Structure formats: structure tokens, C-alpha cells
Amino acid sequence: MSSPVYSLHQLGWRASYAQHLALDDFESAYPARVMAVHRSGLAVHSSRGQAHVVVPQRVVDALEVSIAVGDWVLVEDANERVARLVERQSLIERIGAGTDGHRQSIAANVDTLFVVSSCNEDFNPSRLERYLALAHQAGVEPVVVLTKADLCSQAGAYVAQAHGVARGAAVVAVDATRPEGLGALARWLAEGSTVAFVGSSGVGKSTLTNALVGNQARLTSAIRDDDARGRHTTTGREMFLTCTGAWVIDTPGMRELRVGAAVEGVQSAFDDVQSLALACRFRDCSHGGEAGCAVRAALDEGRLEQRRWVSYQKLQREVTEASRTARERHENNRQFGCMARSAMRAKRERQGR
Ligand SMILES: Nc1nc2c(ncn2[C@@H]2O[C@H](COP(=O)(O)OP(=O)(O)OP(=O)(O)O)[C@@H](O)[C@H]2O)c(=O)[nH]1
Ligand SMILES: [Mg+2]
Ligand SMILES: [Zn+2]
Structure with missing residues (x-):
């Protein structure tokens, strides 16, 4: 039994995906959607039908976050190999x-x-x-x-x-x-x-x-x-x-969900708290009892639930901590990269001599 063939539209393709692609990209590769992620590669669907494709190490190395179900990839015409990831919309x-x-x-x-x-x-x-x-x-x-x-x-x-x-x-x-x-x-x-x-x-x-x-x-x-x-x-x-x-x-049930450095996500999910905090008299209000604190007033008057306020503060702490860790990791990687590059340079110079 042959597998069904879906059009790009049916697969969820949008014109916006093409924005990050050049004409060249389509000359030797075609877009395919990731249906399942296996250890040995990806199950994909494209307007040519179903395929199993492998992901070369250089493609993996170029990714900040691994390929997920729902991703679009460009698959090389010549062999069933991923050329690169198509920029994600979400x-x-x-x-x-x-x-x-x-x-x-x-x-x-x-x-x-x-x-x-x-x-x-x-x-x-x-x-x-x-x-x-x-x-x-x-x-x-x-x-x-x-x-x-x-x-x-x-x-x-x-x-x-x-x-x-x-x-x-x-x-x-x-x-x-x-x-x-x-x-x-x-x-x-x-x-x-x-x-x-x-x-x-x-x-x-x-x-x-x-x-x-x-x-x-x-x-x-x-x-x-x-x-x-x-x-x-x-x-x-x-x-x-x-x-x-x-x-x-x-998706599998999660025992614990950590939000990481989701700064904007937490802000949008708590836009009510955000606007209260902006209405405080002092810009650097700690909402701990200063005069003119709009957050305290809302809590006292029951317009803001105590639980929600505590939950917001907890998420804020997590986000701040995760952002700090991410920055540090980035800085460590950068320093390591510099070190590795200068070691390579030194090696080349030695060999050149
Ligand atoms: N009566 C009733 N039972 C439900 C309802 N939703 C789920 N169940 C039952 O709850 C049990 C667990 O449902 P699953 O769909 O396996 O739960 P899940 O969220 O996929 O769980 P994980 O895969 O472990 O994350 C099954 O026995 C379902 O029949 C519902 O709306 N009403
Ligand atoms: Mg389940
Ligand atoms: Zn305040």
C-alpha cells in the first residue's frame, strides 16, 4: 500500500517560510515536514510523499535547539539527507x-x-x-x-x-x-x-x-x-x-515544567500584573510596602489574587536565573571558542615554519 501524498498547503506550508529561502535552495532540495523524530533520522512528508531522511552532523551542530516534530527541513534531491532546517515560525x-x-x-x-x-x-x-x-x-x-x-x-x-x-x-x-x-x-x-x-x-x-x-x-x-x-x-x-x-x-506528560528564560512569555501571561507594576508611583518600586504601590493596592482591594502575585514572582525569579545561566554559558562558549581558535592559529604558524 502506498502512503498518501499531501500538498504543501495540506502539510501546513505558509508563504512566510519561503522568506528565509533562496531560489538556489529549491534547485537541489525540496521542503519536507517532520512527522516523527527517530534516533536514526526523521520521518518526513513532502509533496513527493513520505521518506526517511538522515540528519548530517554538520546540520545538528548548526542548531541551537534540536529538530522537532512539526519542523520543516530542506531535503537534498540527490540523496535522502537534510540540507538544513527551514526557519521556524514557532x-x-x-x-x-x-x-x-x-x-x-x-x-x-x-x-x-x-x-x-x-x-x-x-x-x-x-x-x-x-x-x-x-x-x-x-x-x-x-x-x-x-x-x-x-x-x-x-x-x-x-x-x-x-x-x-x-x-x-x-x-x-x-x-x-x-x-x-x-x-x-x-x-x-x-x-x-x-x-x-x-x-x-x-x-x-x-x-x-x-x-x-x-x-x-x-x-x-x-x-x-x-x-x-x-x-x-x-x-x-x-x-x-x-x-x-x-x-x-x-506530547508526554510533564512532571515539572520549567519556563527557562521566557522573559516575554511571562510578561504576556501576566500582562495585568505588568500594567499594575507600571502604575506604581516609583519606577523602581519593590512592591514591598512603598507609598503609591499599585500592586499592593490591587492586592488589598482583591483586584489581584495573592496566589497569582506569588506565582508571578516565582516565575520572574526563574526567568532571571535562567537568563543569567544562559548568558554565562554563552560567555564560556565564546571564551572557549577564542581559545580554540588561537590554539589552531598557533599550530598553523608552527607548521608553517
Ligand atoms: N471520563 C473521562 N475520562 C477521561 C477523559 N480524558 C481522559 N480520560 C481517561 O484518562 C486516562 C488517561 O488519559 P490519557 O489520554 O492517556 O492521558 P495523557 O494526558 O495522554 O497521559 P500521558 O501520556 O501519561 O501524559 C484514560 O483512561 C482516559 O480514558 C475525560 O474527559 N473523561
Ligand atoms: Mg499520552
Ligand atoms: Zn509597587
Whole structure:
């Protein structure tokens, strides 16, 4: 059975991708979209059909963050090898667990990020804020999806709470196990658009993916009902086609989401707090009790929730720390680069003699 062939439009190609490409690029290579990332290479789809391509080391070395599902690559005509990455329109990334703080790509060229939480103990406004900052940082529209509405008698209360932190982003409550009830997601699933699901383990990301995709391989496993804690079931990074022609990326549940140096992301996710801070009498107000502090006033009057304020400060500290580490790493790399270059120069001079 031959694999289906999709047009560039169906694969999600936009005119803006071509902006960073030259005519030469198309002479000996063609654009292809990354459907899955394997250790041995990439599964890609292009207007020529499906292929498995390898990524040469020099391409890997040129990347700041590794190739992700959803990326566009240029594939050499002559052999099934990636010539280079096409500049991304968006990249969902996070900071890996552990102390080295390296960036991990989750999904690329995503139009909508579905931030999934369930209407039970998993629901946590401060965690939602992290995911929203992640979406804002990537410049991707976030949509909050609250699952397991069928298991909860006050889904409306969760929706209201989510609206409180979502800052104008859409909030949708669903029963992920009933595909026919997922019409509320349809407006983000037009042909050629790309969406990704993120959220804790067991909230229903794979259930939603399965429901939208239809007869795909089963991706879910049962959750333990007693503590509503999910098992980590999804491991692969792969993109699937929905019945409406959208691409959907399921991701494994994250135990901990660190936002890294997401300065703009945190600012956008907390634009209400930002504008309060700008209204303080003193420009360098520490919001610790100075006269004319608009943040304190809002907290006292209940216009700003104490929890949200604490959550904001915590994220700010993380962002500042991550930016500092990134700067230091950059500086170390630069110094190492200088050292290596002068050592090479010295070697060449010695050999020249
Ligand atoms: N009743 C009900 N059950 C749901 C709903 N969403 C998910 N479930 C169940 O919750 C369990 C876990 O769902 P998954 O889709 O595997 O969760 P996940 O987010 O993909 O989890 P990870 O892959 O571990 O990150 C499954 O047994 C689903 O059937 C829902 O809206 N209603
Ligand atoms: Mg899953
Ligand atoms: Zn202040």
C-alpha cells in the first residue's frame, strides 16, 4: 500500500517560510515536514510523499535547539539527507529536568497550543500559568482544555477559574472520551493547521488526540482512579492527521515544567500584573510596602489574587536565573571558542615554519 501524498498547503506550508529561502535552495532540495523524530533520522512528508531522511552532523551542530516534530527541513534531491532546517515560525520548548538547564524542543511550527488540565485534583492555576507563559513565549495561541468534565459536578467552576488566569485565551470544557462532543475544538483544526497538546500525565492528551485522529493506534492507558495520578504513557514524538486535515502533536506528560528564560512569555501571561507594576508611583518600586504601590493596592482591594502575585514572582525569579545561566554559558562558549581558535592559529604558524 502506498502512503498518501499531501500538498504543501495540506502539510501546513505558509508563504512566510519561503522568506528565509533562496531560489538556489529549491534547485537541489525540496521542503519536507517532520512527522516523527527517530534516533536514526526523521520521518518526513513532502509533496513527493513520505521518506526517511538522515540528519548530517554538520546540520545538528548548526542548531541551537534540536529538530522537532512539526519542523520543516530542506531535503537534498540527490540523496535522502537534510540540507538544513527551514526557519521556524514557532517552537514550543522547555528546560530539561536536571541541573544543566538545556533546552528541549517539544513541537515546532504550531499554530495553537492546547493546554490540557482535568476537572479534578490536577487542576492548578499556577501550573496553568506556566503553560500559558510557554505558549506566549513561542508566540502561539493558547487554548485551555479542561477534560473529564463528565466526571465533575462543577465543571463551570473550573472554567471560571481558568478564565481568571487565561487572560483572554479561550477555555473549553470537554469529555475527551466522547469524540462527538469535541466540536468546541473545531475552530482550531482547519486543514493545514497544526496543534499540540501539553499538560500533566493522565489528563487526557492522548485520548483527545485519538478522538481527533480516528482510527489510529491506541495511545492511551488506564489511569488509577483512586489518586487521579496518571502513568507516563506517551513517549514518542509524532504528528498525526485529524479527520479535518489538521496536524496534531501529542506530547508526554510533564512532571515539572520549567519556563527557562521566557522573559516575554511571562510578561504576556501576566500582562495585568505588568500594567499594575507600571502604575506604581516609583519606577523602581519593590512592591514591598512603598507609598503609591499599585500592586499592593490591587492586592488589598482583591483586584489581584495573592496566589497569582506569588506565582508571578516565582516565575520572574526563574526567568532571571535562567537568563543569567544562559548568558554565562554563552560567555564560556565564546571564551572557549577564542581559545580554540588561537590554539589552531598557533599550530598553523608552527607548521608553517
Ligand atoms: N471520563 C473521562 N475520562 C477521561 C477523559 N480524558 C481522559 N480520560 C481517561 O484518562 C486516562 C488517561 O488519559 P490519557 O489520554 O492517556 O492521558 P495523557 O494526558 O495522554 O497521559 P500521558 O501520556 O501519561 O501524559 C484514560 O483512561 C482516559 O480514558 C475525560 O474527559 N473523561
Ligand atoms: Mg499520552
Ligand atoms: Zn509597587
